[in-house]
Each structure stands twice: as C-alpha cells, then as structure tokens.
Amino acid sequence: MPLTTVFSSNRTRLVTLVIWIAIVAGACGSDTNTSSTATEPLPSPSNPKTITLVTHESFALSQDLLAAFTAQTGITVELLTSGDAGTALNQSILSAGNPLGDVIFGIDNTFMSRALDADILDAYDSPLLAEIPDEFKLDETNRLLPVSVGDVCLNYDVGFFADSGVAPPQSLADLTDPALKDLLVVQNPATSSPGLAFLLASIAEFGFDGGYTWKNYWADLRANGVRVSPGWTEAYYGDFTWAGGGDRPIVVSYASSPPAEVFFAEPPPTEAPTAVVEASCFRQQEFVGILTGTTETAAAEMFIDFLLGVEAQNDIPWNMFVFPVNINATPPPEFVEFSLIPANPLSLPSVAIESSREGWIEDWTDIVVR
C-alpha cells in the first residue's frame, strides 16, 4: 500500500461525498432524504455495503469466515478496536446519536445495564434468537443479543499441588484456609475485568447479610496473604507458578484457560497442566448490539445474524476461548475435552452490578489494599 492511501483516503472521499449529498439534498428540498431508507435494497454482492464493528482488543474470528460473509452478502466489516470492553462502551456512550460505528460487540453482563440505560442501542428481533436458550437472553428488549458465554474461575497449577501434597481448593471458602496461605493471586477489580468478575463471585457467594459477608471473606483473604495484580496478564504471566516465574499456584483466570494451555503447547500434553475450581466460577456473557444512529441498519442486522449463526458460533471457541450460545452449534471436541462447563456458575443481576460497582470496588479497596 503506498503511503498516500494509507490513512483512509476512502474515508476522506466518503466525507466529501456525504457533504455533496447534503448540499444537493438541501438544495432539492427536504422530502428527498426521508423516503430513501424505506426503499433501500438489501445489501448484496451487487449492492455492497461497509459497516464498522466497534469492539475490544480480544475480539477474534477466522479471517476466512468473515471473507465468506463478505462474498455472500456484499458487506465488508471494518474493525474499530479500543483497549477493553469498558473503554469501547464508554466511547459509544459519549458519542451517542453520532456513533463511531454500526455494531458494537463485547459488552458483557457487568456492563450491560450501563449500555441499556445510556440508550445507545437499537432493538433487533433476530430470527436466530429462536436458536438461543432463554437463560442467555438477559435483555428482554433485544437491544443486546447474546453471542458467547464463558466463566471466570480460579485456576490452579496441578503440578504444584501434586508435588507439595497440599490439597487444591474446592471452593471459595477454602481460600481462607491457612494451608493455602500466600498461594493466591487475584486481579484488581478496579482495573481488570476478570478481577471484577471474581469480586462479584465472592459477593454472589457470601452476600451481604448474616454473620459472614463478602467483606469478611476478603478481610480473611487479606489475612491469608492474597496478592493483588493490576491485570490478567501480570497475574497469569507474572505471578502464576505455571505460566510465569511467580510463586502463586492459584490465579483468577478463565474456565477455558486449561484447554488453551494444551492447545498452545509444543508438543501438546495429554493432560491439562492447570485445572479449574468449579465452585468459584462467575458467568460472563458477551453481547452484540446495533448502535443507534447507524445508517446501515439492514447490513448491521445481517452481520448480527451471521454472528449468531452456526458457522460463526462454531468458530468462536478457538478464537475467543468462550462457548457459543446457539443450541445448534457444536464446539470443537478438543476444546470441549479440556474445558469445564460449571453446572451452577455464580452470577449477579446486571442492574445490581451497575448500580453498586463503584461502592463495591471502593469497599474492596478499603478492605484489601488500604
């Protein structure tokens, strides 16, 4: 690509075109631009469209699959990435009405309520919702449609516990056992999404009432030597005994981390070197939605149908390390073999998370680090 075309000259041309259209439309009178949307033909290879997908850095899908979608529908999907899900969502809220793109992917159940309250999404009753179990449809208004489901869980270094003779934890409560002193690393919930999920897991487990609340739990974890790392990467590759040079054999990670440790190893081991504490898992769902103000509603809807369709759903596990939500999807057997799908994952209502997030994180900070 020559340097001159590098910085989206297409966009410049597009802007110029839009300005011209606006001028012409203004000159011809105001009734020309209202009727156009109704008669607009659907996108197709002969009527190509481009949509922009606003997402976070962890989005991934097979290139071939997306290329096939473009060939079939004439819809080119441009990616617009922001650091993390929170940043991408907040950017969309700040640009409400004049969106950065047409579709947003990556809003999870911890941010769902904020997105719905901000009124930045259009409803879409996708026909594919019929293939998705009701338990995943957290938004009745269908402004946020479920795409994937995963769990944030404690992982432990199998070799460490085999060598030391200490029993690995079975529950959240076990972590306060003096036998597991100085063995746990968690992420700061103020700066990390798995860190927040683990805090929410403890709140869901221990609650607010009675003699022992989530606050008592964290005071006990602090007494038992919990280490706090700023983010997943630092905890997993810095402090975790298995993956990093660290001294902590228990880490907050994902239910899908053990299969990744098998898949991304040379040669692949026959058994996963890490394991998941099933009782510690907190459910995380990711959603997709159409940004209000888009001019490409039809193309956006077709893209969402594609994302919820069986092919894309089957592609999700090895790309994003989460499970599909479509009941007809068949996740790859190697992925399923080493994965654990918790029977009863912990969860909290999205509304409660949004309204209390700041207070909970403040309280957590007071208890654990100050």
Added chain:
Amino acid sequence: MTSREPFGRSIGLLAVIPAVFLAVFFLWPVTAIVWRGLAPDGSLDLAATLDTATNQRWWKVAWFTTWQALVSTGVTLLAGIAIARIFAKFEFVGRRWLRAGFTVPFVLPTVVVGTAFIALLGSKSPIGLNLRDTVTAVIIAHVFFNVAIVVRTVGDAWARLDPRPEQASRTLGAGPWTTWREITLPRLLPSILASGSIVFLFSFTSFGVVLLLGGPARTTLEVETYIQTTAFLRLDVAAVLAMLQMSIVVLTLVFQRRMRSRPEIGEQQRSEQSIRQPIPSGRHGAAVIATLATAFAFMLTPLLVLVHESLRSGDRYTLANYSALNDGTSVMFVTPLEAIWNSLRFGIAATALAVVIGGLAAVTIAYTSGRAGRTLDLTLMLPLGTSAATLGFGILITLDEPPLDLRTSLWLVPIAHALVGIPFVIRLLVPSIRAVDDRLRKAARVLGASPWKTWVSVDVPLVARSVLAAAGFAFAISLGEFGATAFIARPEHPTLPTAIVRYLSRPGAANFGQAMAMSTILMGVTVCAVLVIERFRIGDTGDF
C-alpha cells in the same frame, strides 16, 4: 536580544501552525471533556465540584504522584548524567550500538518489561531483592524506562561543549569537583533541565509501572483518572482530577523555568569526534568501566530475560516462537512484517508532524523573549502531563463532525504520538538554536546574506544534530505507542506493541513465547531505527 530575531517581527507567524495544532488536537478536546464533567447539563455544579476537589483522598493521590515523580526525576538525572559523560567523553568499541540500545526500554510496553521486572525484583528474585509493592521498585523502573532521555539529551550537549574552559580551570589549580560545579554544570544546565522536565512528566503520568510494581495501595492521578473514566464513567471526578493534574504540571514547569532563567551561554559548537578519547587506564578508567558495566547490567538484564524467553519452547532452545509468528487465521492476526510496517508508517508520520510543528514552535520560542513564546512553550508541554483517558475521550466528543470527524481516522494515531513527541523537539531544539553564536549570524548578514539565507546557512547546520536527536525520540515514542493512543478507537492496523499485548492477553506457553519473540523484534527495530536516524546528516556539522 534583538539580534536573535533574524526574521524580524514576522517570526510570530511561524507560531500559528503549532498553536492551531495544539488548540485543535489538545486544548479544545481537553477543555470540552472537562467541561462535560463539570457541567453535564450545561450549567456548572460548583458545589459538587468543590466537594470532589476538596476530597482529601485526591490530594493524597496528587501528593504521591508528585513526590514519586520528583524522586524518580532526581535519580534518573543522576544516573543519566553519569552515563552521558561516558558517551560524550570517551570512544570505545560498540559505543554507538550501546547508546542506541539505551533507547530500547523507552519503547517496550510496560506489561512486557513488567513480567521481567517481577522475575528480577519479585519474591523469586535471583539477586535476592524482593522490592515488589514498594516505591523503590517504581523509582527503579522509572529510571530504567526514562534514563535514555537524559543520556541522549545531556550527552549530546556535553559532546559539543568546548573542553578548553575545563582545561583552563584544571590548569589554574581547581580540582575535578570544583571544575564540574563551576565550569561544566552551568553550561550543561539547559539540557539537564530540559530532559529533567520531560522525565518528570513521564514519571508524573506513570500508569503501568505504578500499578504493577507499586502495589494496589499506591495510585497516581493517571491511574485514578483511568479508573474513574473506564470503570465508573464518572466524568465529574475525572474532570477534577484532570484539572488537578494540569495545575501541578503548570506549577512545576513555571518553577523549572525560574531555574533556567539565566540566559543560555553562547557556546561554541564543536564536532564530537574532536574531543572523544579512549578510556584511560588507571583509577579513572576503572571507574568509567565500572559505571558502564553497572549501567549495562541494569539496562540489559530485563531485556535479556525477554530475549531468552523468546528462544525457549518447553525445555528446548528453538526459533519456533519466531516462525510461529507467521501462522494465524484470525481477523486480528498480524504477521511481524505487517506489524513492523504499520509501526514504521505511524512512526514516520508522527516524526514528520512532530519535527515540523515542534521545529516551528522551537524557532519562535528561541527567537522571541516575550510572553507569547513562553506561553507557547509551556502549553506545548501540557500533553505530556495530561491523562491519556482525558485526551482520548475529549477527542471523541469534539472532533466528531465533518470536516473534522477524525474520531475513527487512522491519522489520530500519529497525531497523538506527535503531541508527545513535540515537547522533545522543543526541549532539544530551543537550547541548541539559542546556543548558536550570534557573531556568525552577524558575519553572514554583513557579508550580504538575507535573513533566510543566514538562517539556512548558519543556524540549520548547527542545530541539525539536535533535530536528529529529537526525531529519534519522536520516532521512538511512536514505536512505543505511548499512552496517548490507548483511548483512541482505531481501525485495525495493529502495530508491534498492539500485537505483543494481544499475544500476552491469551493463556498458553506458545502465546507467551510469541509475545516475547515480537518484543525482541520491536527491540531490534528500535535499535536499527535509532542508528539509521543518527546516520543522517543535515548540512555540514563539521568543525568551526
């Protein structure tokens, strides 16, 4: 001072471009996001603002942010000056490579070096130094990341100093310490203050280092701004933090200006080679070698940890991590060559912007002694001391309508990089322009040269070296993707740091190995880029 103005009164016109650039890409966005925070409904809620602003918690954070930055700056200056002296005074094998190598930490993503730091300074430290969760670790890391700024800035100035005053001083019986204090230090002061102010701002807005090594209890204004904007979307609190942050930056810069209020001494410019000598034998030589070895070990150990990891797969040593970099099927996948290419394109665009805009500003600032020049100087430093979240979200709500709907433009990336690079260009160029001996200009004018001709044939060759040094920094800043771009939504054009961070956000030994391989490539690209830039020659920088 009038003779400092070869362009006469028209000099002010040169300042228009940098002023407009700064206004559009910094002042307007930041003002807008702060105002949105303070007055969400259009009217200022003074009571709420005061309530936040008087909250003791933020003042504690501000105090920690400031003092750790001051201490970091002091230690970085001490270490940097010691190393700069060696690079300026002595010639030895591998000098150029080593000097370029010092720039490497400057461009590596914190999260990459972070794992190396945890390995070296954590509970399993091979040197028995567990500094995890201490301010000491934060300061050590700040020195590691920023010492290149001092080494290169002060080193360049030192290499050009006329050695004769020192020689005279020693001949007249002054000891080395007195000579340094009375003769050398005053002449190096402009470059020391210049690099010191930049190191201060970098340490002041430190994010990853503080989070990782300072422990969860220590936060800076930058960290709090990030939490308030990203996790809580509390723009009101973020606005107050931004104002607090900027006030401290302005106060520090004004104070720093007081310190350098004495005019720069018209120093005769010399070519470097004429004064560099081989490392002497004896005690002095041993001290030089010891300093160099210590610096070498300090800077290189964390980097070698990364290279070592990149060559490992399981228990074997192999290049598998490197060859695997070319395999990928995801839409987010990028080959190393593409990533290098993306990084270089952004780097070239950012460097060009920074050198042109910073250069115009530097000329204005150097040739004018009035308030306007000082204000421009100070305002162009502000982006270094402003939270990336504040600027990123500000751009989002201001540059959102044609003809300036740049929110999703790839140009925003080099523009943001240039905002960080411009202060370097100014800090390096202004002292260098001011140091040009005015008698040379007068001679040119007497001989009939026009002001323009005088500038091109006298000033440009003499400041060319500083331009190159500044370009090197601007390029390195862009290669390292400094915080400035963290809050900009960008079309999919992954650079080396983006690719590294993506590998590091997935579990699995191969992903970690590939992140280390990509980091090693980034180090290589950095050293090459710095060496190439240093090889350029603009005009004649020979002896006078």
